[in-house]
Amino acid sequence: MKTTDRRKEPLSPEERDQLLAGLKARFEQNVSRHRGLVWAEIRARLEARPEKLWSLAQMEATGGEPDVVGHDKATGEYLFVDCSAESPAGRTSVCYDREALESRKEHKPKDNAMDMAAAMGIELLTAQQYRELQQVGEFDRKSSSWVQAPADIRKLGGALFGDRRYGHVFIYHNGAQSYYAGRGFRGSLRV
Structure with missing residues (x-):
């Protein structure tokens, strides 16, 4: 499925069934990410929220491999996050936001992370x-993956990204207008 902004157009029954089957398989293969959670309860919430299924389909289509990693007991919401081993392949070579994209005079990237996330109905991780x-x-x-930049950092032209190197997780800075083939x-x- 190609990533497009068609949130008003629900998934076809075939697309919905295929997506749910894939999410269930990933859920069952990665129990350590969501111990104690029950797929039937998650599926019921998904089926009641077709706009969320659309967003999950966009995450899947761009290589994110979304999976459940948490449950908010106060709201009943489940948290889906991109769990692909590397930054989702369909979302790389992008700068941080529209302001950064427009500030580039030459060699502009194809898009920016913040606009892409908004079009997909998702948020960048903090x-x-x-x-x-x-x-x-x-x-x-x-x-590496862009993460949400605090306003004071962004105001100064910076943005943040994370990666795992040498057995440790790093959050680091870069100019918001930068983009790399290996950063999404x-x-x-x-949900």
């Missing part, structure tokens, strides 16, 4: 969420 994700697996050992972004979705 630095804290990125660290928490790294506790349920090892991600970005060869790539990971998203989160509350």
Whole structure:
């Protein structure tokens, strides 16, 4: 499925069934990410929220391999996060946001992380969420992923990214206008 902004157009029954089957298989293969959670309860929430299924389909289509990594007992929401081993392949070579994209005079990237995430109906991980994700697996050992930059850093032209190197998780800075083939972004979705 190609990533497009068609949130008003629900997934076809075939697309929905294929997505749910893939999410269930990943859920069952990675129990350590979500101990104590029950797929039937998650599926029921998903089926009641077709717009969230659309966003998950976009995460899947861009190589994110979304999976459940948490449950908010107060709201009942489940947290889906991109769990691909490396930064999702369909979201690399992008700068941080529209302002950064427009500031480039030459060699502009194809897009920016913040606009892509918004079009998909997801949010970039925060630095804290990125660290928490790294506790349920090892991600970005060869790539890196943009994470949400605090306003004071962004105001000065910077942005943040994370990766895992030498057995440790690093959050570091770069100019928001920079982009690399090995840097994309990971998203989160509350359902």
